[in-house]
Amino acid sequence: MTRTESRPESTPTLRWEDAFSPAGRRLSSSAIREILKITQAPDVISFAGGLPAPELFPMDAIRQAASSVLDRYGPAALQYSTTEGHLPLREWIAARVNIPPANVQIMTGSQQGLDLLGKVLIGEGDVVLVEAPTYLGALQSFAPYGPRYLQMQTDEGGIDLDALEEQLKTTRAKLLYCVPNFQNPTGRTLSLERRRRLVELTARHGVIVLEDDPYGSLRFTGEEIPSLYELALEACGGPDGSHVVYSGSFSKVLVPGLRDAWVQAALSLVRKLVQAKQGADLHTPTFNQMIIAELVHDVMPAQIGRVKAVYGARAQTMMAEMKAHFPAGVTHTVPQGGMFLWVTVPEGLDTTPLLERAVARKVAFVPGAPFYALGGGENTMRLSFSSANDGQIARGIRALGETLHEALA
Ligand code: PMP
Numbered sequence: 001m002t003r004t005e006s007r008p009e010s011t012p013t014l015r016w017e018d019a020f021s022p023a024g025r026r027l028s029s030s031a032i033r034e035i036l037k038i039t040q041a042p043d044v045i046s047f048a049g050g051l052p053a054p055e056l057f058p059m060d061a062i063r064q065a066a067s068s069v070l071d072r073y074g075p076a077a078l079q080y081s082t083t084e085g086h087l088p089l090r091e092w093i094a095a096r097v098n099i100p101p102a103n104v105q106i107m108t109g110s111q112q113g114l115d116l117l118g119k120v121l122i123g124e125g126d127v128v129l130v131e132a133p134t135y136l137g138a139l140q141s142f143a144p145y146g147p148r149y150l151q152m153q154t155d156e157g158g159i160d161l162d163a164l165e166e167q168l169k170t171t172r173a174k175l176l177y178c179v180p181n182f183q184n185p186t187g188r189t190l191s192l193e194r195r196r197r198l199v200e201l202t203a204r205h206g207v208i209v210l211e212d213d214p215y216g217s218l219r220f221t222g223e224e225i226p227s228l229y230e231l232a233l234e235a236c237g238g239p240d241g242s243h244v245v246y247s248g249s250f251s252k253v254l255v256p257g258l259r260d261a262w263v264q265a266a267l268s269l270v271r272k273l274v275q276a277k278q279g280a281d282l283h284t285p286t287f288n289q290m291i292i293a294e295l296v297h298d299v300m301p302a303q304i305g306r307v308k309a310v311y312g313a314r315a316q317t318m319m320a321e322m323k324a325h326f327p328a329g330v331t332h333t334v335p336q337g338g339m340f341l342w343v344t345v346p347e348g349l350d351t352t353p354l355l356e357r358a359v360a361r362k363v364a365f366v367p368g369a370p371f372y373a374l375g376g377g378e379n380t381m382r383l384s385f386s387s388a389n390d391g392q393i394a395r396g397i398r399a400l401g402e403t404l405h406e407a408l409a
Pocket of ligand 1: 050108110112135137179212214249250256
């Protein structure tokens with residue numbers, strides 16, 4: 001007898017779709033993950049994923065750090081530990097911006113920070129301002145808490161502050177989420193002048209700012225610009241007066257698989273995050289935090305230097321190939337760091353159906369539309385230059401150029 005046959009006739013069939021909570025119902029799978037499935041054929045050159053270059057991972061240093069952590073801490077390296085995080089790591093993070101370690105909460109990837117910040121800050125119907133386009137993972141993290149997304153206009157310099165000022169005159173927003181450095185997906189960077197205006201404007205209107213900065217250390221050209229968080233610290237006189245919440249990550253400067261990241265914020269918010277994190281995962285893996293803490297002093301600075309040099313060269317190669325092979329009328333951003341650039345094709349050409357034609361020519365990208373919270377961007381695409389080598393970039397961009405020429409003919 002099969003299991004189905006043994007079920008008593010009176011047992012109702014459980015329909016899981018009806019059982020999901022309002023938060024569960026608001027979850028949807030990332031459009032990108034679905035798209036990436038078609039790009040994963042082995043011989044396709046992919047500019048679609050957002051993966052750091054694995055050949056640059058500091059394997060030997062991590063092996064050594066793991067071993068010395070076990071020697072130094074013994075079983076404590078594998079024991080439960082505090083929710084706030086490994087103190088030496090928090091101290092190192094705090095010292096960078098001259099705040100007390102109490103204002104730093106370690107997260108299991110900055111993705112967890114986005115989720116927990118959404119959980120403790122976003123109530124149903126709260127207005128959340130996001131860039132158009134924005135990081136898709138943030139939209140996914142916030143969605144269960146019922147935000148009402150409003151898009152901020154952007155231009156080549158990122159968020160358009162004149163437009164935002166107008167928007168804030170008529171809109172009561174709770175939270176503004178942005179990626180000021182080498183944004184995912186566009187690669188754009190917000191200028192110092194715009195940052196100052198953003199910090200001042202949001203403070204005046206009582207809008208909390210969530211500054212997501214996983215790429216900030218990966219600048220390969222141009223001058224460093226202070227973070228919104230640092231500007232807010234100056235303006236508000238200290239970490240507990242800051243309306244800017246900063247999210248940092250070790251994923252792009254060391255390795256993503258250890259899942260180590262952090263949030264810097266006012267103490268009252270950190271305390272609430274601690275409670276949320278206790279319910280989520282008790283703490284970020286002890287061993288991983290200890291390994292990262294071993295690496296931040298010597299290995300990480302050298303690693304950042306290597307990564308920047310390679311990504312900078314790959315971005316240059318990609319832009320040179322695009323200049324040579326893309327049709328007139330196709331434009332792109334010129335990133336000063338990070339892993340992405342953003343391509344705009346002539347109005348009327350939709351990049352989503354184009355992807356299949358590109359994959360047939362053995363190259364893949366991510367269509368831009370999913371990065372818009374409220375629609376738009378059909379004639380855009382994101383290209384990642386971090387994980388293909390120069391030869392692959394040259395072949396891939398040529399193939400993408402052919403696809404575009406054909407589509408525009
Ligand atoms: N924010 C942005 C803007 C990202 O691009 C990413 C990774 N793609 C994340 C957050 C999440 O990174 P992690 O959880 O690895 O720190």
